[in-house]
Amino acid sequence: MxxxxxxxxxxxxxxxxxxxxxxxxxxxxxxxxxxxxxxxxxxxxxxxxxVWMSFHRLDNVRQVRGDRPWPFVGLDNYLQILGDPFFHTVLRNTVLFAVATVALTMVLGTLVGLLLNRLGRRMATFVGSCVMLAWATPALTGTIVWKWIFDDTSGLVTWLFNALPDGLSTALFGRSDWTGYGWFNSPLLFFAILTLVVVWHSFPFIAVSVLAGLKSVPSELQEAARVDGAGPWRVFWSVTFPLLRPVFAILVVLSTIWDFKVFTQQFVLAGGTQDRSTFMLSIYSYAEAFSPPPKYGLGAAIAVILTVILLVVTGFYVRMVLRQEES
Structure with missing residues (x-):
């Protein structure tokens, strides 16, 4: 039919x-x-x-609203930024900070993921839930808590250092009274605390992602490696890591993007944009755009440069990983 x-x-x-x-x-x-x-x-x-704003000179809110014309300056904003020695200092701060935080986040997150994989189901659920609280906490809220922890008068860290015996504290640190000590005044201490805050907020995502990847690794391969006499480190590096290479590649790329763009934590810990010695690209772009007198074109140019850097870094890393997978 x-x-x-x-x-x-x-x-x-x-x-x-x-x-x-x-x-x-x-x-x-x-x-x-x-x-x-x-x-x-x-x-x-x-x-x-x-991108369009970065090719114009915008120094008035009425220009941004469209009430006044946008003078076209071509590449002048980029040339001014790239020729400024302070930009190179900010770029160095950003790169060093991102490298340190990505490395620490990946190492700590991987270790926690391996620990969760070894625990029983109930204990892993409990520990994983506790770990994920840091990830679930908004960046602003978590940073405010950390700023209180390092408060120079009533903070927990100040109280702990004041609790040390005077002789021991003087011998180790050269002072016995820590009340009023500015933990955020030194650029080195500031970046150390900022790294701690960012790693604390980021490692739970790495841990849970690694744990999910570990669940897909055949246990027979790991058991065979142990029977051949391989230790825990050898089993991880020779069996587990090659199988999870795509997972680690994605996590490194995401962590690099996140840590290059850190803004909220730095803005809250520094109390604004007054301390230029601790600037990184994100807050540098914000300060140039919105600090009086505003220079929206320069701020946009810095943001575009940051985006290009992230595209180059992530593209290079992804290409390197793909080449390793093909070989």
């Missing part, structure tokens, strides 16, 4: 396999179109606006 859809002369019967194949190839793009429109409106359009 011949149906209407495949009867001779209908469009379905005249459709060639090539046309059906092309229509099937277009279907995924049509399904992704609404998502691409949303991404374009929420991400690409603001990014394009920032």
């Amino acid at each position: 011949t149906t209407l859809t495949d009867a001779p002369g209908t469009s379905a019967a005249r459709e060639t396999p090539a046309r059906r194949r092309r229509r099937a190839d277009r279907l995924p793009y049509l399904l992704l179109l609404p998502c691409l429109v949303v991404i374009g409106g929420l991400l690409l359009w603001p990014l394009g606006q920032v």
